[in-house]
Amino acid sequence: MAEKEKYRSWVEVDLDNFNHNWDEIKRLVGREVKILQVVKADAYGHGAIEISNCALKKGAAVLGVANADEGVQLRISGITAPILILSPATDSEINEIIKYNLIPSVSDLRFARQLQKQYKKAGIRTPVHIEVDTGMGRGGTMHQEAFSTIQEILGFPNIIVEGIFTHLAASEVITGYNETQWNLFKELLDKLEANNIHIPIKHISNSGAVLNFPHFHLDMVRAGIMTYGIHPSPETETMASLAPVMSFKTRVVLIKEFPRGYSIGYGRSYTTQRSATIATIPVGYGDGYGFILSNQGEVLIRGVRAPIVGRISMDMCTADVSNIRDCRIGDEVVLMGRQGEECISANEIAERVKTISYEILCALGKRAPRIFLQKGTTGAIEPRLRRIFIPDEEKSISRIDNIIRCCFQTRAQNAEFGDAIYYEMFETLFGKEDRQLELRTNFRYDINVSDPTGQETVEPLAGDYFNVTTHIEYTKTLRNHIFIVGCATNNEQLAALFEDRRCEYRWLLNHGGDSVTERYFMVEEVRIDRQSIPIIKRENTEKGYEVWCGGEHLRGKLNRPVKVEIEIATRKSKKNNDFSVYLVYPTRGLSISFNYGGTKIKNVREVSFFAGKHPYPEIIREEGKLIKLKISENEWIFPNSGVTFIWDL
Template identity: 60%
Template structure:
């Protein structure tokens, strides 16, 4: 029997991204076009796979993502997600360094945490957005409603905290109660009081899934849907208030079929004794996979569109099904523990009722050891292996594991272990140096380098004959982390390496030439961010070269946002050094200019177009990327 692709696994969770998208569109219809939404992806997106779910939600317009702790936020950050990530609960003091490092948005429930956060931000010259959580009756996280004004006033005095949001949480929004009304009145009253006091907080959010369905007229700037995005109604009372589609299925296969005579004990402690001759199928799923032990002798599965009862105890790694009434089933057949098969359907709520729990726990627990298979238009869009889901950023064993995977990839690609290792070590030395270095994502690069003769009036004839004048204009987009920048010029490789290590160094240059002086022959003509000229604060010679520091208080609101950076530099280039490894605008008196390209990354070669005597253009699309060591070397004759 030919197995489907997913059946390579002992068990797997299918996540239907089309249904997830449909649910988000239904939610957007309910909340209206003027209300934003935060996608709640805590607990690995309720077991669905936080990374892929986050990406799908952001494509549908999610303004923010909500997680439970710093580790969950870090997992999204290292996966390339740059959207705001809010930690929906109190953080520990030990999490603060990671909250700052990965630009997460913590919720603040007390002044002590706010002070600790402010102190560490001040030491790192960073600012960070925060949301204040207010306890209006949940009795869990958040500052007490009566103390919220004082806490907010305290936070407003802190220079490194930006008060971006305020939120509360309903205790029982899945049913319509007077207590919900009381909570809403407390929170909306607090917002009115803040407004009267002249305190503006851009984002307020309180509506979770139950509130979106039960209280459609209570709208703030943002809603915070959770369980309903995954196709589960918060309660039976809300089922007629929206059209939701289930997103998760949990599947496995039959690994063994045996027939037992009457009176045979099945499983540990023989809790099930066959009453007649019984055909029993074993599946490789147990409570170690999140299938509840309490479903022993009471759970059901779907095989060939029919229900098969669980008989005997659910073991750690296996359980057994009575398939006597399904005589045509065989080893390798698909088994559905959650989801649809033909005309039958087992819902999370059905499992929860039998397991005496709630659907939230069912979704979070099922498939702990299973990969997530993401489906779009009925086809596999992505498979998230278990390794990716258990990766712990910054943890030594995880880093070593990832390093070994990368090295193995190079060895496999080159079909040569020695060559693969050589490329691996060269790449890491080039990108990270001898120690780990945080790389930054920059996009929409453009280099314009204009070469011209040095003016005779400005330089002695000897220098004019030996050097060209270079005017370099570089522009790109990136997310800035500070309101102060440094542009550095080194006279040798050692100084250049020292500049690279400074996180404030925005652009680096190395000036070659026996009689060139970096503080004289290197000039920063212009530094602009989003079209605004940024003044030079200080220019000085240091042990690592010549440093030009720029900054402005007007940049503070732009911190942690993507901006367009433009830098213009005037310097010199020795004529005898006949290469220049950048985008080049060259004058007509340069002879026989040739381009030699070397690219590595998502696209093997960039598109290069040349206009003889004028310019050479290098272009890659926005979806592609290259390693920093990629580029084009231009060679000319003098």
């Protein structure tokens, strides 16, 4: 069964057409201008998550949303790109803005002061875009006051003024009012530059201005409706070749013959003027197919237009198919889109009901899944539930857990076995205490084994151990500005370090003692984003040996991806001829090398145990020197994976 046959109605989103529209925009604005993809209102009804990912692949620099909730939805789906909230935010959204690293737009000093207060409390310094009202009469600080407002905001230590923008009121048509707004904005920009105030990203152009006003492009344009294949106005249709991205479809569920004089639907608003064949269609205003289309809408069946007759109900409507030969139950019905040589566009529907295409796109198919097509095949299905569900409170997390558990039960066709899979997966990923899940990428672990040299050779028992230096690096989201690198001497201490959320990295040292000294475990350097981090103190505690690192300067990097590098020096007894590396967090991409050149180690072999879609690493051997394991940066490895190197002397 084809995917679309499973659904009562569905929306097809043609990503090939979306990519084509993007190519047109890039042709119009050139390589030097950034493009912000507008994905507010669920990407104008198309499905914000898939559209965002597609736009980012095409080169989108920023994603634009209407509110914090929309930004949160993108973040929890795994999108890390800059997300700009285009509308004025509320004070209640500031916590979400901070937590999910969103960029707010600022329209007044009062809100800027609230941001500064909350940013300072959170210990972060983060960007904003200033909106200026040059004639839209909606969001933005008034253009007469904008210069002094910006000057004051620039004095807030925790706010970075990254961008400045205004919104055109009538860009879809060429009028003098657009030039008036442009001149007001340009005067402000010139004044800022004259006063050595340099704001990196300046933007004014929406889709209409991209087409009508090339000299407005500045540093970035905000592409919305045209990326979805809709021209802002008939006047722009010759300026770019755009292809509609969305189609709304359903199927005939019932066909009946009625005599002349039979009333159809609520209110008896339509009465057959002759004997008629009427098809029932399972779509109504509850699906976004507006009540206003009653007795005036049209649909396509077998490539022929059929008029909507009678009132549109919440869940159904009816079409006269008397003129459609061989119309049958199950026939595809196109409410918006192309079928054969005929096409019903969003602009046509909008003109029929005296509204705009934006409203049609955002409303159509409210209950319908989005089926994403690429190269003629289904690439993804986005159910409505996923588009509206944003976990927030603890009860939402519990709800997610129950959904996952039920999915395993259904897939295994056995509740007990499904639970066993669920609990094993849950404990593997989160631990018994439901610890916070951390994701790490580009994990690198370089082990260098050498014999003692220089002064070390005169130490007692110097010939009984190897020196081991280990370089560890990975990318992750920084959670603590002061953190621990810990070393345990037994499993109880190791478990305690895992429970401490401040512990960034943990090491298990089997050296036969209850305490650790720098002779056996030495953190030589810690770097964040290639900058050396101060080591605050080193101490033995009940949890083991703790090396405290960090400082206030790291607060600005909290909740953002950073590259972590740790250099550790240890000693290893020659009586133990193995060295193990374990992964305790989901990791994407890794490189683990064991370098033993210059020692008497021989016959080195590895025993690896990796869990993931492709669990077999690439192995590189240089006899007498090193052995390296690599897994592609695009592949995930799950916890409880690792490798043990074994050798002979």
